[in-house]
Amino acid sequence: MELEAKKRQLLEDGWCVVPEILTRPEANRVRERLWQAADESERRGISTRQIGLDPNEHNVRVFNLLELDAIFRELIRHPLAIDLVTALLGPDFLISNFTANIALPGSQSMKLHSDQGIVVPEPWFHPWSINVIWCLDDIDTENGATRYIPGSHKIRWKSELPENAIGKAVPFEAQAGSIVVMDGRIWHTSGANVSKSRERALLFGYYSRSFIRPQQNWNACLSEETVASFSSQMGAWLGLDARANVKLAEPLRSRDAIP
Amino acid sequence: MDTIAADHARMGRPIPTQDPVQAQKDIKAFGLCIVPYVLAADKLARVRDALYRAADEDRARGWEQKFRFDYAHDDTNQRVWNLLSRDPVFADLVEHALALDLVKSVIGWPALLGNISANITGPGGGEMVLHADQIFVPEPWPANPQGVNVAWCIDDFTDENGATRFVPGSHLRNRSPAADEAATASIPLEAPAGSFIVMESRVWHKTGRNRTKHRRRAGIFAWYTRPIYRQQENWFLSLNPATRQFASDTMLVLLGYRTEGLGLVNGKSPA
Numbered sequence: 001m002e003l004e005a006k007k008r009q010l011l012e013d014g015w016c017v018v019p020e021i022l023t024r025p026e027a028n029r030v031r032e033r034l035w036q037a038a039d040e041s042e043r044r045g046i047s048t049r050q051i052g053l054d055p056n057e058h059n060v061r062v063f064n065l066l067e068l069d070a071i072f073r074e075l076i077r078h079p080l081a082i083d084l085v086t087a088l089l090g091p092d093f094l095i096s097n098f099t100a101n102i103a104l105p106g107s108q109s110m111k112l113h114s115d116q117g118i119v120v121p122e123p124w125f126h127p128w129s130i131n132v133i134w135c136l137d138d139i140d141t142e143n144g145a146t147r148y149i150p151g152s153h154k155i156r157w158k159s160e161l162p163e164n165a166i167g168k169a170v171p172f173e174a175q176a177g178s179i180v181v182m183d184g185r186i187w188h189t190s191g192a193n194v195s196k197s198r199e200r201a202l203l204f205g206y207y208s209r210s211f212i213r214p215q216q217n218w219n220a221c222l223s224e225e226t227v228a229s230f231s232s233q234m235g236a237w238l239g240l241d242a243r244a245n246v247k248l249a250e251p252l253r254s255r256d257a258i259p
Numbered sequence: 260m261d262t263i264a265a266d267h268a269r270m271g272r273p274i275p276t277q278d279p280v281q282a283q284k285d286i287k288a289f290g291l292c293i294v295p296y297v298l299a300a301d302k303l304a305r306v307r308d309a310l311y312r313a314a315d316e317d318r319a320r321g322w323e324q325k326f327r328f329d330y331a332h333d334d335t336n337q338r339v340w341n342l343l344s345r346d347p348v349f350a351d352l353v354e355h356a357l358a359l360d361l362v363k364s365v366i367g368w369p370a371l372l373g374n375i376s377a378n379i380t381g382p383g384g385g386e387m388v389l390h391a392d393q394i395f396v397p398e399p400w401p402a403n404p405q406g407v408n409v410a411w412c413i414d415d416f417t418d419e420n421g422a423t424r425f426v427p428g429s430h431l432r433n434r435s436p437a438a439d440e441a442a443t444a445s446i447p448l449e450a451p452a453g454s455f456i457v458m459e460s461r462v463w464h465k466t467g468r469n470r471t472k473h474r475r476r477a478g479i480f481a482w483y484t485r486p487i488y489r490q491q492e493n494w495f496l497s498l499n500p501a502t503r504q505f506a507s508d509t510m511l512v513l514l515g516y517r518t519e520g521l522g523l524v525n526g527k528s529p530a
Contacts, residue, residue, distance in 0.1 A: 185396035219495030221524040
């Protein structure tokens with residue numbers, strides 16, 4: 001059970017890499033569609049460069065992938081991704097965002113952070129979010145692979161962050177077509193793409209526990225057409241319906257029987 | 260501390276005050292403050308009429324929705340949801356200057372409006388499971404409260420008619436009550452109609468039992484959270500478009516239309 005081993009690694013180490021989910025031709029196809037989506041985004045007036053997240057203009061950011069192409073609507077609910085998300089967060093999660101970051105040669109690192117730590121106050125005892133990173137290119141140190149601090153998902157208080165934390169970060173290495181799965185508590189940063197000519201295209205499927213507000217407001221940004229294409233399960237995962245953050249109250253209902 | 264204040268402190272609840280500084284101190288010390296006589300008589304009547312009209316309409320049309328914290332066998336207690344869409348007067352409560360200042364003193368700004376709903380206890384009903392409002396945040400909880408409830412008393416809140424009850428000092432425990440703590444001694448929050456009570460999200464509380472023969476007791480609960488939490492009401496699905504169209508800048512922030520970091524559209528705030 002290869003997948004079971006990956007789940008165990010995710011729970012214990014805070015990350016895992018699952019190779020060959022897409023074949024190389026499939027990964028190439030997704031990358032082509034991604035560039036088309038970037039063009040379409042620009043055509044709609046939604047800029048993909050210098051949007052304030054990166055140190056310079058060598059990163060291409062594509063938002064709202066779900067609206068732009070059906071291929072992304074397939075990837076975000078890929079059974080294997082959902083399986084790993086469920087293993088870490090349990091079944092009660094929402095799709096928070098699905099965006100792309102294409103690092104072109106010359107792109108620089110972001111600041112060290114954990115996805116959970118920049119949003120929710122300490123302490124961080126449990127994983128409340130997870131990143132499923134689709135690699136459309138081979139990633140390594142040279143082209144700006146994400147760098148992470150091993151074991152940092154066990155950091156519960158900011159004061160536990162080691163001195164010279166950034167120096168302890170190591171790069172993920174993965175082939176195109178893999179996913180890199182990361183507990184929301186792992187401290188990491190994007191690497192710098194110091195290659196001469198290699199692009200590094202990644203898709204970030206971000207999922208969080210349902211009581212956390214999603215990064216993307218799906219109700220406000222998906223077209224009626226796109227929404228109509230979703231199963232009721234997808235609608236629920238996107239938080240489009242009236243399910244709200246009172247699910248944890250459900251155990252209290254057992255007391256309904258008390259007269 | 261004067262004698263009256265000392266008496267209140269012994270009972271575990273603060274003396275009602277309209278002084279914002281004292282109210283903030285009360286929230287820290289008691290987990291809540293009571294601000295009396297905020298709504299003038301005509302405004303109170305306007306709010307009360309709008310609420311009972313919506314409640315009666317819901318009941319007549321079979322639109323009522325139970326709340327998960329209530330007892331299923333309770334047929335007299337009534338919840339009215341999404342008040343913002345029922346009458347514009349409820350937006351005035353959400354944005355009331357003093358209430359909002361106290362909200363900001365507890366959870367900062369920007370904040371989100373998770374919901375604004377009414378809880379109307381009826382004769383023989385109303386009792387609720389003891390809980391803290393931030394129950395949805397897994398423990399251990401952060402050091403500070405993650406939400407705050409502003410309870411508007413639309414009728415007098417009395418022990419007899421089911422005033423909200425709370426457990427003194429419970430906010431300092433920084434955790435939810437355990438199953439075997441459901442019966443922890445609680446005391447009623449009595450206040451005249453037109454007052455509001457600001458309760459931070461860690462206070463253990465519940466609706467009281469309405470022991471009157473004929474009287475309903477309405478409270479309107481405006482629930483605010485830090486901006487990282489998902490709102491209880493999905494405003495983008497359910498809000499009356501006119502409320503959005505004429506919303507103030509403050510209201511746009513509270514509803515999540517003007518936002519940073521979370522709840523974005525194409526990387527930008529939707530409004």
